[in-house]
Amino acid sequence: MTERALGKSGLSIRPFVLGGNVFGMTADQKASFAILDRFVERGGGMIDTADVYSAWMPGHKGGESETMMGHWLKASGARDKVLVATKVGMMPGGLKPDRIREAVQGSLDRLGVDVIDLYFAHKDDPDVPLGEVLGAFAELVDAGTVRAIGASNYSAGRLGEALRTADELGLPRFTVVQPELNLLDRAQYEGALQTLCIDEGLGVITYFSLASGYLSGKYRSADDLGKSPRGARAKAYLEGKGPAVLAVMDRIADETGATLSQIALAWVAAQPGVTAPIASATSVAQLDEILASEALVLTAEQLSALNDAGRG
Numbered sequence: 001m002t003e004r005a006l007g008k009s010g011l012s013i014r015p016f017v018l019g020g021n022v023f024g025m026t027a028d029q030k031a032s033f034a035i036l037d038r039f040v041e042r043g044g045g046m047i048d049t050a051d052v053y054s055a056w057m058p059g060h061k062g063g064e065s066e067t068m069m070g071h072w073l074k075a076s077g078a079r080d081k082v083l084v085a086t087k088v089g090m091m092p093g094g095l096k097p098d099r100i101r102e103a104v105q106g107s108l109d110r111l112g113v114d115v116i117d118l119y120f121a122h123k124d125d126p127d128v129p130l131g132e133v134l135g136a137f138a139e140l141v142d143a144g145t146v147r148a149i150g151a152s153n154y155s156a157g158r159l160g161e162a163l164r165t166a167d168e169l170g171l172p173r174f175t176v177v178q179p180e181l182n183l184l185d186r187a188q189y190e191g192a193l194q195t196l197c198i199d200e201g202l203g204v205i206t207y208f209s210l211a212s213g214y215l216s217g218k219y220r221s222a223d224d225l226g227k228s229p230r231g232a233r234a235k236a237y238l239e240g241k242g243p244a245v246l247a248v249m250d251r252i253a254d255e256t257g258a259t260l261s262q263i264a265l266a267w268v269a270a271q272p273g274v275t276a277p278i279a280s281a282t283s284v285a286q287l288d289e290i291l292a293s294e295a296l297v298l299t300a301e302q303l304s305a306l307n308d309a310g311r312g
Contacts, residue, residue: 003045004275007203009148009175011083011117013045015269016294017205018287019280020049024064025057026228027282029071036072038284040081042291048178048205048278050087050122051107062091066110074112084111085205087152089122096128097136104140119146120178123153130162134171141172150176152207156192163200174202181206181268181277183215183245183310184237189271198273206268209277211237215264217246241310248309252302258292265293267306 003012018039023032039047049069055062066086073079086107093099107116119140121133140146151159151174159177166173177197179189185208197204210216212233219225219234249260256263261279268277281287298306 005203006118006148006205006275007175008173008201009118009150009203011046011148011203013083013205013276014043014294015276016044016265016291017046017048017085017276017278018044019207019278020047020065020069021053022065022280022282023049023053023068025054025060027068029068031282032068033072033075034284035281035287036069036078037076038287039291040076040078042288044082044291046083046085046117046205046276048085048207050090050120051103051110052087052090052122055091063106063110066107070110070112079113083117084113085118085120085150086111086116087120087122089120089125089152094128095121095125095133095136097132100133100136101139104145108145115145115147117147118150118176119148120150120152120176121154121174124151124155124158126158130158130165131169131171134162134166134169138171148175150174150178150203152178153180153188154193156196159193160196176203176205176275178205178207178278180208181271181274182209182211183249183264183267183306184211184241186310194271194273202273203275204273205275206277209268209279210261210264214242215245215249215260217249217260220246245306245309248305252298252305255302256296256298258296259289261290262293262296263298263306265290266296266298267303269293270298270303 005012049065052062053065088103089095137149181189214234214237265277279290
């Protein structure tokens with residue numbers, strides 16, 4: 001599979017990033033290790049996690065995903081075969097410089113690595129001047145503990161301001177962006193942010209690429225919502241454009257033999273400016289299914305039909 005340059009980060013990846021949010025949450029150690037082993041076996045490149053995963057679960061405090069990945073990296077000896085992306089900013093303290101310094105050390109320790117390949121500001125922190133945020137990230141880059149930095153959940157206006165601030169102060173730029181994007185949730189990326197990413201040559205990896213599992217076809221009615229812990233999130237898609245999008249995807253599935261998950265991920269990967277979608281798996285079989293999206297090329301007519309249905 002041909003790799004794509006991840007913007008100007010100096011990194012390159014396949015058009016698929018494995019989401020690590022499930023590790024230590026809905027995937028226990030046995031399942032997590034099996035998925036990660038299979039990902040490496042299949043030539044997968046980047047795994048995305050965050051220090052906050054999965055603090056929202058009862059009894060969890062954050063760092064569970066990174067800890068699980070760290071155990072696997074040590075057991076497998078596969079550090080040189082994968083790129084690791086993680087994030088800071090969702091936990092108390094936000095993006096205050098001292099919090100960033102503390103958080104990166106915590107992530108390094110949990111992951112058991114000397115360097116993080118891609119370190120994201122998980123969300124904008126308007127209470128901290130951008131120069132201070134970027135200055136803290138610059139320290140990490142200069143120290144060699146972080147290779148490249150990125151921004152997740154930033155508006156086009158704030159991202160543009162961050163890029164200008166970096167240039168004015170001679171600080172490292174955000175080179176990768178992580179927005180929400182799927183067939184049903186397009187407002188965060190499409191428009192000004194997409195244009196900025198393309199114009200500035202930023203890498204883009206997208207989250208919620210399967211709309212919390214709705215675009216897999218798993219949730220066709222309210223009766224299906226109890227199938228997994230993510231079912232509650234999928235409830236909103238049952239109304240509005242959701243059924244119409246699934247109908248078009250069902251037609252394309254008949255034409256191509258692809259699964260709905262593969263179609264949803266292939267659509268994301270085909271969007272202008274996008275480097276790769278992120279998707280997670282809770283079993284090896286599910287991973288094999290979604291990895292096959294890399295080889296699916298949708299026709300212009302199919303992409304147009306999906307676009308029209310998603311816009312309603």
